[in-house]
Amino acid sequence: AQSVTQLDSHVSVSEGTPVLLRCNYSSSYSPSLFWYVQHPNKGLQLLLKYTSAATLVKGINGFEAEFKKSETSFHLTKPSAHMSDAAEYFCVVSAGGTSYGKLTFGQGTILTVHP
């Protein structure tokens, strides 16, 4: 069984300040972990992916995430927020075993960026 917990349902930052979106996971297998972003009334866009090659993963639009196995965390960061970053972010873990193809989503974190 696997699960994802996004620790904050809402995060609010000022433009130009750092962003931290927190995610903890549990998985019976070596996980693939993802962060997706969804702007209002849009589909999901892949920001970045962890697959065990490197613990620090760089994604699009200046986002990064660090995989910490000891803490079962995969937090998303960005040094300087931009107004266009305002959206909902999902931390996702991919199943192994007999459930190939199934993604387990966190409940989402809504990021608000103030001018």
Add this chain to the structure above:
Amino acid sequence: DTEVTQTPKHLVMGMTNKKSLKCEQHMGHRAMYWYKQKAKKPPELMFVYSYEKLSINESVPSRFSPECPNSSLLNLHLHALQPEDSALYLCASSHRTSGGMNEQFFGPGTRLTVL
């Protein structure tokens, strides 16, 4: 071509209508997915096709009928829907369901309203 397309963008239907949602990708992916997303919730997996064969059905009611005519196309046939089926329906694809290269690429979705 690195995108997943979905048609129509919006669909309004009555409870006695029959309609279909269409999804297309030309990335050579061999796995395709249907998700349902209600407002302020993460996507919920409905169906997974792997190499044009249905591999996962998440106990979806029979009023939803998926079809995969070829490796690039995925349809979702709708019949006798209920108002609670109103949602954003997302299609996704991936190279395969397991191992590396299993990240899913999402289309923009079809916004379905059932009257």
